[in-house]
Amino acid sequence: MAKKWRADSAGRIKFLIAIMLLAMSVAGIQSAAAGNRLVTVGVYENSPKIFTDESGKPAGVFIDVIENIAQAEGWNLRYVSGTWGEGLDRLKNGEIDLMPDVAYTPAREEIYAFHRTPVLSSWYQVYARKGSGIRSILDLSGKRIVVLERSVQQDAFARLSGGFGLNATIISLADYRATFELVARGEADAAVANRFYGLRHAAQFGLEDTAVMFEPSDLFFAAKKGENGDLLSAIDARLVPMKKDPGSIYHQSLKRWTMEKIAVMLPGWIRIACFLTGGIILFITIWSFLLKRQIKARTRDLSERNEKIVAANRALASSERKYRELLEHANSIILHWTSDGRITFLNEFGQRFFGFSQTEIVGRHVVGTIVPDVESGGRDLKPLMDKICVDPKAFERNVNENIRRNGERVWISWTNKVYFDDNGRIEGILSIGTDITEQRRVEEELRRLNLELEQRVAQRTVDLAAARDRAESADRLKSAFLAVMSHELRTPLNSIIGFTGILLQELAGPLNPEQRKQMGMVQASARHLLALINDVLDISKIEAGQLDLFPTSFDLKSSMEKSIALVTPLAEKKGIDLKLDIAENVDAVTMDQRRLEQVIINLLNNAVKFTEKGYVLLSCRNDNDHYAVSVSDTGIGIRDEAIPALFQPFHQVDNGLTRKHEGTGLGLSISKKLIEMMGGTIKVQSQWGKGSTFTIRLPKGMMNAE
Numbered sequence: 001m002a003k004k005w006r007a008d009s010a011g012r013i014k015f016l017i018a019i020m021l022l023a024m025s026v027a028g029i030q031s032a033a034a035g036n037r038l039v040t041v042g043v044y045e046n047s048p049k050i051f052t053d054e055s056g057k058p059a060g061v062f063i064d065v066i067e068n069i070a071q072a073e074g075w076n077l078r079y080v081s082g083t084w085g086e087g088l089d090r091l092k093n094g095e096i097d098l099m100p101d102v103a104y105t106p107a108r109e110e111i112y113a114f115h116r117t118p119v120l121s122s123w124y125q126v127y128a129r130k131g132s133g134i135r136s137i138l139d140l141s142g143k144r145i146v147v148l149e150r151s152v153q154q155d156a157f158a159r160l161s162g163g164f165g166l167n168a169t170i171i172s173l174a175d176y177r178a179t180f181e182l183v184a185r186g187e188a189d190a191a192v193a194n195r196f197y198g199l200r201h202a203a204q205f206g207l208e209d210t211a212v213m214f215e216p217s218d219l220f221f222a223a224k225k226g227e228n229g230d231l232l233s234a235i236d237a238r239l240v241p242m243k244k245d246p247g248s249i250y251h252q253s254l255k256r257w258t259m260e261k262i263a264v265m266l267p268g269w270i271r272i273a274c275f276l277t278g279g280i281i282l283f284i285t286i287w288s289f290l291l292k293r294q295i296k297a298r299t300r301d302l303s304e305r306n307e308k309i310v311a312a313n314r315a316l317a318s319s320e321r322k323y324r325e326l327l328e329h330a331n332s333i334i335l336h337w338t339s340d341g342r343i344t345f346l347n348e349f350g351q352r353f354f355g356f357s358q359t360e361i362v363g364r365h366v367v368g369t370i371v372p373d374v375e376s377g378g379r380d381l382k383p384l385m386d387k388i389c390v391d392p393k394a395f396e397r398n399v400n401e402n403i404r405r406n407g408e409r410v411w412i413s414w415t416n417k418v419y420f421d422d423n424g425r426i427e428g429i430l431s432i433g434t435d436i437t438e439q440r441r442v443e444e445e446l447r448r449l450n451l452e453l454e455q456r457v458a459q460r461t462v463d464l465a466a467a468r469d470r471a472e473s474a475d476r477l478k479s480a481f482l483a484v485m486s487h488e489l490r491t492p493l494n495s496i497i498g499f500t501g502i503l504l505q506e507l508a509g510p511l512n513p514e515q516r517k518q519m520g521m522v523q524a525s526a527r528h529l530l531a532l533i534n535d536v537l538d539i540s541k542i543e544a545g546q547l548d549l550f551p552t553s554f555d556l557k558s559s560m561e562k563s564i565a566l567v568t569p570l571a572e573k574k575g576i577d578l579k580l581d582i583a584e585n586v587d588a589v590t591m592d593q594r595r596l597e598q599v600i601i602n603l604l605n606n607a608v609k610f611t612e613k614g615y616v617l618l619s620c621r622n623d624n625d626h627y628a629v630s631v632s633d634t635g636i637g638i639r640d641e642a643i644p645a646l647f648q649p650f651h652q653v654d655n656g657l658t659r660k661h662e663g664t665g666l667g668l669s670i671s672k673k674l675i676e677m678m679g680g681t682i683k684v685q686s687q688w689g690k691g692s693t694f695t696i697r698l699p700k701g702m703m704n705a706e
Contacts, residue, residue, distance in 0.1 A: 039075045039231060040096040041066060042087035045175050048257035049101050049120065049196050049219070052081060062100035064253035065119055066221065069238040083174040085150045094224050097231060102222035103152040113225050115232035117239050118218030120196070124153040126212035127202050128190040129183060137212050141166045143189035146179040148172065153192045156215040180205040196258065333412065333433035339389050339426040341365045353435065355405030375401040376409055392418045392429050399436065410437045475544050486537045493533070496526040535666040539649060542673045549592040549677060556589045556620065556627060557582050563597050564618055567604040576608055577615035585622040590701045591678050599671040599682075603631040603694050606667065611635035614691070625700055626680075632693040638686035646684060647672040 043058045045051050050060040058079045070077050080087075080096050091099040092111055104114050126145070128134040134143070140161065147154040149172035161168045171188055173179050179191040184205040191207070198209055221235055242250040327334055327347050333354075336345035346354070346361050354361070354370050361369060367385050374380050381400060388395045395416055402412045412433040421427040500523035502508060504516065511519065541547035564580050571578040600618070607616040614634025621628045638646065650665035675682045679699045686692035 037073075037075050038078060039070060039098060040078045040080055042090055042096045042099040043079045043081045044084045044087050044101075045177060046084070046101055046194070046197055048200050049194075059257075061253045061257055062119060062221070064249055064256075065239065065242070066098070066100065066235075068242070068249040069235055072238055073234050084148055085174060088150060091222060091224055094227065097228050098221045098223055100221050101219050103217035103219055105152055105155075108222070111225055112222040113227070113229065113232060114220040114222055115236045115239070117236050117243070118220055119239065120219045121216055122194040122196055122219060123213050123216050124156060124192055125195050125198050125214075126190045126192055126210045127180070127183070127198050127207040128210055129186070130206060130208045132189065134190055134210050134212070136210075137161075137164055137166070139210075140168050140190060140212065142168065144169045144171055144187075146171045146173055146182050146188040146191040148176060148179065148193070149174050152217055153194070153215070156217075157192050160214050176201070180207060183207060199258075333431075333435070335366075335370075335431040335433065337366055337429050337431065339392070339429065341367065341385055341389050343369070344428065350433070353404070354402075370402050370404075372401065372403040372409070377401075388416065388429070392416050392426065402433075410435055411440045412436065478540065478544070482537055482540050486533055489533050490530060493526050493530045497523055497530065500526065532666075535670060538670050539666055539673075542670065542677070547677070549595060551591045551678075552593055553588050553590045554593045555587060557586050559593055559597055560600065560618060560620060560629070563600045563604060566601055567608060567616075570605065571608050571616060574608060574612070576611050576613070578604075578608070579615055579617040581617060581619040583621050586620050586627065589627065589698070591698065592674075595674045595678070596698075599674055599696065600629065600631070602667040602671050603696075607631050607633035607635060607692070607694075611691070623697070627698045627700060629696040629698065630693055632691065634691040637688040637690050637692055638684070639688050643684060643686065647682075 041058075043050060043052065043063075046060075048060050050058065050062045053059040058081075067077060069075075080090060082090065087096070087099045088102075090096045099112075100119070102108065102112065102114070104118075108114075126134065126140065134140060137160065141164075145157065145161075145168050147157055147170055154170070154172055158170060161170075171182070173182065176191075176193050176197050179188075179193065180201060182188040183191045184207065190210070193201075195213075198207075202209060221232065223229070223232055239250070242248040245251070330347065330349060333350035334345070334347040335343065335350060337343045343361050343364055343366060346356065346358065351357055351361065356369065367373060367382055371381055371385060373382055379401075384398075384400060388398070395414075397413070397415055399411065399413045402410050404410060413436045415432045417430040417432075419427045419430065500519050503511065503519050504523065538547065560582060561580065564578060568578055604616065604618060611633045612635065616634075617630075617632045619630045619632070647668050649669040672682050675696055675698070680697050682694060682696050684692060684694050
């Protein structure tokens with residue numbers, strides 16, 4: 001049972017598959033047939049709705065519509081030409097699929113099928129020869145009226161004429177052209193045609209439209225009754241959006257065929273005249289255009305030039321106004337005057353300055369108005385003005401005294417500029433003046449002050465010369481006093497030193513210890529007083545410029561050894577090592593030997609005096625054209641703040657109440673002055689508690705022996 005059920009099921013499935021394959025095959029065949037469907041369309045002559053054009057192809061509104069639909073639907077169109085009646089018969093017999101431009105009537109609906117949306121709507125109108133006198137339907141009574149055979153208007157006109165009781169003769173022909181030709185030949189009185197055809201062709205046949213217009217009708221594609229319904233449905237589907245779209249082929253076709261110009265045959269001479277007239281008009285138009293363009297360009301150029309000129313005039317006026325304002329209100333006197341001395345212009349500043357108005361001053365001579373005849377100093381200004389008038393270029397700048405209206409004398413510095421006319425003659429003089437009265441007053445005051453100062457300086461110079469003379473006299477007196485006093489003082493001191501020496505040598509008899517001590521103190525005091533007197537005398541002579549140097553050539557090395565020998569006893573007494581370090585290339589030198597040894601011994605004595613232990617070193621090095629002599633010690637050193645005043649007279653490093661080193665305070669001052677007199681320098685480097693170094697740089701040949 002189950003096996004039989006499976007066999008039945010398999011059989012049913014195979015049957016269904018076969019049916020499906022058959023349906024698919026039929027659908028494919030139908031689809032292929034639809035994609036290549038041949039549609040035959042009848043064509044007759046009813047321009048511009050449908051007609052055969054000059055190339056023999058169908059054209060017109062209905063042809064444009066059906067070809068657009070055929071392209072969209074994939075139809076292949078084949079046109080069958082003939083008359084209107086032949087087309088209707090072929091459609092009725094199924095020889096063609098579609099007949100265009102068929103008006104719907106109930107009678108036709110029995111034979112043909114129509115789509116729903118009309119392609120066009122049209123009225124029927126009566127056309128007659130020009131001058132026929134046919135103006136209304138009543139004028140058609142007794143006339144011969146031609147209509148298209150088997151057309152709707154034939155029946156409509158029959159009804160219309162019957163309604164008006166007209167006794168008109170109706171003649172039917174196969175096409176519109178034949179109807180119009182018949183009327184044009186006078187074999188008929190009027191023809192009935194649709195407005196599309198009438199408007200396009202009436203004038204061609206010498207016909208004109210009349211006021212007789214009747215029965216509008218909708219025009220369709222018609223198919224055989226009961227056949228080709230799909231074609232009509234496709235036409236409706238495509239036609240509806242086509243009519244709604246102003247840019248569609250439908251509206252383009254209407255515009256193309258209904259607005260086409262009617263060809264009018266004109267006589268040859270008229271065409272030539274029109275051509276010549278057109279050429280003349282074209283030439284005139286082009287010439288007018290070019291002329292207008294030139295005029296416009298010229299006008300624009302003139303406008304631009306005019307604007308530039310106006311702008312330039314405005315700028316010039318503005319500039320003139322600015323310069324005039326500058327001229328009038330400048331803080332300088334601006335004067336125009338002629339070469340014969342007559343004033344032609346004086347700016348406002350000048351008018352205020354001199355006290356004249358423009359009307360009062362213009363035309364008057366400069367002399368007697370703003371220039372006095374004679375300056376306060378007595379100079380006659382009239383000849384000066386005459387010279388300026390004759391040769392103004394020679395007086396481009398001049399300063400002279402002027403006079404205000406109130407008689408006040410002022411000094412003006414003038415800058416004069418000459419102007420010439422076209423012939424090179426002097427036209428006028430422009431003078432710009434600056435009031436320098438205050439400047440002159442200040443200059444006069446300065447000159448007076450300078451004169452007084454010079455007188456004071458001269459008097460002061462005389463006073464100073466007298467003071468100098470008195471000082472020099474006093475100095476000479478001081479020097480004489482010192483010379484006398486030094487002699488008077490050194491003589492007894494030398495005697496004291498000499499006799500105490502004799503006593504200390506016990507040449508006059510033995511001395512007890514106390515006597516020896518006392519005599520030693522006397523001799524030391526005498527020596528100290530003698531040294532002080534010598535130092536005072538030296539510093540006095542140096543400051544008075546009366547110390548003379550006596551340069552000689554001597555061996556520097558021997559001189560230094562001699563100085564060391566003199567200080568050695570003092571150093572030995574204090575237990576200080578006295579060293580000498582002289583370079584091999586140190587030899588002769590030219591200078592005052594005694595004064596140099598005085599300086600070296602002074603430095604050695606100071607070094608030994610301020611050194612408690614250690615050593616004192618005297619060294620000498622050859623430094624090109626100089627010798628460098630140094631005295632170094634390991635003594636107490638000098639504080640930094642004491643060094644700047646070290647070489648001042650009577651300055652002592654150890655000058656407090658606890659002072660324990662003797663000295664006059666003149667040694668370093670005298671040494672510095674002597675070294676400088678010999679063209680050398682002396683410097684000191686010291687560190688407190690670690691000793692000092694005095695360095696003398698001496699030229700090998702004494703440079704300054706004054």
